[in-house]
Amino acid sequence: MAKNRAQIVYSPKQKAIRAVLWVLLAIVAFLVIFPVLYIVFGSFKENQELLVGGSDIFPQKWIIQNYIDAWNQANFAVYTKNSLFLSIGVMLISLVVASMAGYVFSRKTFPGKEIIYGIFTAFMFINVGSVSLRPLYELATKVKLNTSLWPVVLFSAGGGQATYIFLCRGYVNSVPRELDEAGRIDGCGFFGIYARIVLPMLKPVMATIAILSFRQGWNDYILPRVFTMTNDSLRPLTVGVNMLKNAGDGAAAWNIMFAGATIAIIPILVVFICFSRYFMGGLTAGAVKG
């Protein structure tokens, strides 16, 4: 019946109201998009123009020198490489860890399962803030891992895994057990059933987790900030561009910071535009199942 909605004929008064509502949506959309446009267009302005200010969001003269400077002098090539390493690392680890754990939680019964599951849930709600990064930082220093980005990758993946495990478990629950049975008859073990039968069926939820965990790694700020406090060459974009702001020569480097912020948001916005379905689907799926 809902399908008929498209054929509803609106009276002139209704049409007018709908036009007003549309304008309202458009105004809010403009306000939402404006800050992003401002930063992107601003990154093509000359620093002189940025320092004067004004109300024009388009550059008087378009230049790409800011990007060249950011890339070559301000270390943004390294920051970008680190951001990619971080986000891809978090994504791959999350996919492997969550799909295996979700599969085991869904298919296996073992003593203490409910308790372990309960602890996972409990720690989703216990939030003590940044203090928990302190012991992790000291741990990484102790095992001499603090000279690489690996602890950031591992701790980020470890901190975010619960949601992904819940997503996977819910999805594996919906995979018919008859398929496991068929696999077993064909000689697959417990892991074989996971690798050959369940995993291929998990594609939609794996896509969601890939997207969400990539975003998590790309956008992480406090965690990499704490871990790279004394090591500029390990900083991802989020930290690198903000350190520029704190560096004191803040006002002088507006053009570099505009270019840097743009480099930090464009990749994730492109991913969002291409896969918005998974971003938005993942949010609500997590809420229902988590």
Add this chain to the structure above:
Amino acid sequence: MASGLMLAPSIIFLAVCSIYPFIWIFRYVLYNYDGIPAHTRFTGMRNITNMFADATFWGSVGTTFEYALWKLLFIIPLALLMAVLLNQKLRGSGFFRGVFFMPTVISSSISGMIFTFIFATGNGILNGILQSVGIVNAPVGWLTDTSVVMASVIIMSVWAGFGNYMLYFVTGMTSISEDVYESSRIDGANAVQTFFKITLPMLSPVLKVVLMLAITGAFKDYEAIMVLTNGGPGTRTNVMFLYIYNLIFGTGSNATRQIGYGALLSLMAAVIVGAVTIIYNLVAKKLDDVV
């Protein structure tokens, strides 16, 4: 056997990233610790008595409540209104939905940064626009004037977050049957009546979850505020998790770092958030019984 190995990575992560830090916090609650192990001293109840006398901390708790209240007051109605408009299936609804959701995929540190530029007093574009159309004569100190800085922070956090809640509302509304709207139309209900008599009541389970997420979320915000104002000017926007962050990871020397004390305040903050959540749940339940 295989299942144990497959579960092992997640269990190790849970133990290292969640359980270990939690226990570690309790280890230091009664200690003076500045990051150098040799300096660690047991100080008995001093951290606790300090906490109750710490006006800056309780001030930051007050600021957190103020921030959360203002944020909720704007973000929930805006998210709900936009969801209702999107539900009218106007042309371009999918596009608008994507635009509203977009800020949520941007790192909070970068949103904080973008708004630092927008709100800059001298060369920020907001003052530029306001002055060029003549709304203000002199530049407004969006980030330096104690009377408006909270508004700036709220604007940023509403911008960054309302898309999330909008999406929950949109999803909730699609599950309301078309027939219900059909019959209300036949009964001659207007748009406002339809919203208050049908949409809102049928949305109330979703609304309760969203409110819960929004409340706990607002109390935990500090990353973007750190970038935008770092709690300033003075302590005007110093929310509690930001105050705690600076105690533990502050850029100052080791002497100003108070990790043991920060651990205690973190627990206190967690208790405060927990208490607010519980009170909210009780109120939500009461409302359920009344309506």
